[in-house]
Amino acid sequence: MMNWAQLLHAGRNGAEPKDQKGIRREPYIIDADRISFSAPFRRLANKTQVHPLHDHDHIHHRLIHSVETASVGRSLGMGVGQWLEDEEHIAPGGRHDIAGMIQAACLAHDIGNPPFGHSGENAIGAWFAAQFKTGSPLFTDVANHLKPEFIDFEGNAQGFRIISRLEMYRNDGGMRLSHGVLGAFTKYPVTADVQTAEKSSGNPYCGLKKFGVFHSEADHFHKVANTLGLISEGTDENRWYRRHPLVFLVEAADDICYNIVDLEDAFTSGDLSYDDVKDLLTPLSHFATDRSADNTRAEHIAHLRALAIGGGVAACVEAFKIHYTAIMSGTFTSGLVEESDKAAEFAAIKKLANTQLFTAPRKTKLEVSGRATIHNVLNGILPVFTDLQAKGWDLDQLGDYETQLARAVELDLRDITDSYSALHAMADYTSGMTDRYAVKISRMLTGI
Secondary structure, eight states: OOOOHHHTTTSSSSSOOOOOOGGGOOOOHHHHHHHTTTTTGGGGGBSSSTTTTTTTTTBBBBHHEEEEEEHHHHHHHHHHHHHHHHHTSTTHHHHHHEEEEEEEEHHHTTTOTTTTTTHHHHHHHHHHHHHHHTTTTTHHSOOOOHHHHHHHHHHHHHHHHHIIIIIBTTTTTBBBHHHHHHHHSSSSOBBBBHHHHHHHHOOOOOOSSSSBBBEEEEEEEEHHHHHOOOOOEEEEEOEEOOOOOOHHHHHHHHHHHHHHHHHHHHHHSSSOOOOHHHHHHGGSSSSSEEEEETTOOHHHHHHHHHHHHHHHHHHHHHHHHHHHHHHHHHHOOOOOHSSSHHHHHHHHHHHHIIIIIIHHHHHHHHHHHHHHHHHHHEEEEEEEHHHHTTTOOOOGGGOHOOOOOOOHHHHHOOTSSSSHHHHHHHHHHHOOOOHHHHHHHHHHHTTT
């Protein structure tokens, strides 16, 4: 069984932050501040949630989604934390630590997502998969067990790379977030090669559905996991971990927000009717509410959305209580939404979204365009990296055109010492783009 004393460990790798003028901030508040003021978080304001490059100001983007998820996560944490206090599993006041850690992890949960949403992940992965088949030395020099990191490019792993390596204290702990927040953030505590092997063996554990850590950050995550007392599985060469219990609450906050808010966006964008959205949101609430005579349809949908989120939070808090023993022993392998008493209502939302919302013509066309945009960017910057390899990774020997190209698109060529680090630099650059910036760079590189 995992224990909360370790799971809520507030230490961090690197120097402890120094507050000015005697003002003391809790570690999770410092973590949330570091995330909120970071450039990767700010760029989420121009990254797709569901509807790419939409011109309607009320449609959600990744930054607003992250802020709303953090709000819901805080509510889930307070609900579960109060119960843990009442049951004497944590010390009095510990609910604030739990709520704060979940809130910080939720703020960062999408920080590694590329432009154009999940279709952007697929586009990056497809490009790398094609390149590995070309026989180019830049790609053949990458060890086979590392190739899935690129072929199955994963925003969760990119997010961990950003917060633990790239941002703030580069190569020295990154944002240096507290261990508890890093644990709550890591939805898939496994590297790509181990995840592939475990999945092929039929292991059904939910934390192995995808991978969440690149090999470049694996040692750092192992230290975090050991500090937190996460349950480890496998051998030293094939190590993976059971999820931190707070991951299930971060995941539930995300599930609640994107399912419910996507419906509101679909009504706003005209992709779903008022009646469809109303009929799906109403059962999630504990309260029946009809549209008032002086309310617009949009106002009524917004009211239903708020009530539905409240119903989802209450249901997931109860699900956490019911499955507490399995969660703490690492054997719970589902989601709180799926195991809650609102599971059927959320399933109905997902079914309609899959059949009508995610296949909407505008969304489909822009995803196709987004794939081409990402491929244009990667094709355009490729000469810099092939020339850098040919010059023995010596930046001073980079050709005139390649130097000009790197300057024009502001490529970060630090820390590149081999093909593996070069491919990650390419992925860092492309996945860090906003939707509109990707389009801009694509046009420049293709001469349009």
